[in-house]
Amino acid sequence: MEPMSTCKLFGAIRALIGIKNTIPVIHGPRGCAYHIRYLLSARSGSRIRICSTELSQEDIVFGAENKLKETIITVDRTYKPELIPILTSCSTSIIGEDIQKVARELKDEINADIITISAGGFESDQSGGYEEVLETLIKDITIPNRANGKTKKPSINLIGVFRGGPDLLKLKKTLKNMGILINCVLTSGSNLEDIKNIPLAHLNYSFCDISGIIPCKILEEEFGIPYVYYPFPMGFSNSLNFFKTLIDHFNLNYPLHEEYDKLKPSIDYFRQKLDGYKAAIIAGPTRAIALASFVRELGMTPVLISIDLIGEYTLKELxxxxxxxxxxxxxxxxxxxxxxxxxxEQPHIILGGLGESYFSYNLKIPVLDVMHGKELTWGFQGALSISQKILNLIRE
Known part of the structure; x- marks a missing residue:
């Protein structure tokens, strides 16, 4: 009755807005676009553009394919995007609006590429939206014959990454210093050319146990690209093992352990200060697993791990x-x-996101938002930052 997960439409939109110069069009009432845009803008602190056909009661009764056509043409001419994804909502999924037919009819009339996503909110939770978007992009945008043009320099695709910011920027720089290039991030910060070039990578790394595994399996089957799914680079040991996995896979010579050894005095310091404190973790599966091992690394006790959805490997890794x-x-x-x-249980701190601020306000327990795209959380520097923030919040 009080769910902690959301609908397929939200997941699809969240995956799509990471693609540069892309404007999704929701074929449905205006509230779907407004509320999803409002929530995602609040979480990211960024301007997000989502358009809507703003259907009325009459449109739902009599159909609104012409209104959809007009909206797509207007979006194409007004904003000039590279990609226009068309998504059904609950209402248009129920009445069976044929968005595929509309897309076919407009393909040669607009400049943008166009894809369609069946995204009625009742069809599944957000994971279904994530997956369908990634699979559709691979099927409709990726160019298969480009797999023959791989370079000798090691390169990877990051699959199931929907937020960018400092984490992604720092990761790209770190991997480049190790001699590894990021070929495509699906989807945060990617463009159509990146998605077309997905087959050029030597390895896929799933960053999401919910949405990344099936696309990785498809890419392995279609293009012979192997994939890795753990660890997620949050925490000192997780980051060490993440980088080590890639260095070993590509047989690179890089002084990783020398970098890690420099961190040991800081790790010992935080363990001394945080030993015995209790933490509650509220997150998606991949991040929850990483946080669970991270707080234990800091000498803390995870007393609660709340996971909104589970994927194929979640319980084993947990x-x-x-x-x-x-x-x-x-x-x-x-x-x-x-x-x-x-x-x-009265934990000393809650590790979660914006939605957990309620607990902080009402139960007087500090919350650290480890989901916010504007903060550095990945890699060694991210681990140092999170550790210091946990300590600061507990001391207050």
Whole structure:
């Protein structure tokens, strides 16, 4: 009754807005576009453009394919995007609006590329939207014969990355220094040319246990590109193992352990200061697993791990991450379950996102937003930053 996950349309839009010069058009009532734009803008702090056909009651009763055509043409002429994804909403999925037919009819009339996504919110949760977008991009945009043009220099695709910011910028620089190029990030910061060139990479790395695994399997089957799915580079050891996985895969000579050894005094310092404190983790599966192992690395005790959705490898990796700790693990919980446990256990800090600010305000427990795209959280420097912020919040 109080779900902690959202709908397919939200997931699809979230995946699409990361692509440069792309304007999604939601074929549905105006509220779908407004509320998704509002939430994603609040979470990212960025200007997000999502257009809508703004359907009325009459449109739902009698159909609105002409209104969809007019909206697509207007978006193409007004904003001049490279890509216009057309998405159904709950209402247009129910009445069976044929957005594929509209896309075919307009293909030669507009300058933008056009794809279609069935995104009725009731069709699945957000993971279905993520997956369908990534699979559609691979199917409709990627150019298969480019797989023959691979360079000798190691390159990877990051699959299932939907937020950019300092994390992505720092990761690109770090990997470049190691001799590894990022070929395409699907989808944050990518453009159509990047997506077309996905087959050029030597390795795919899934950054999302929910949305990244199936696309990685498709790319392995279609183009013979192997994939890796763990670890996620959040925390000192996770980052070390992430970089080591890539260095070993490409047989590179890079002094990774020398960099890590320089961090050991800082790790010891934070362990001394944070030992014994309790943390609650509320996140998606990949990030929750990384955070669970990270707080243990800091000497803290994870007392709650709340995961909104689970993927193919989630439970196996979670077992490894928690080790001998015995946290309460909530899978696809309702809000009340989380609230009751936090009230009972009284953790010293909550690691989550914007949505968890409610707990901070009402239960007087500090919340660290580790989801915000404007903050550095990945890699060694991200681990140092998070550690210091945890310490600062607990001391307040």
């Amino acid at each position: 077992k490894w991450a928690i080790g001998d700790a015995k946290p309460k693990v909530l899978i696809e919980p309702e809000l009340g379950e989380i609230e009751n446990f936090i009230k009972k």
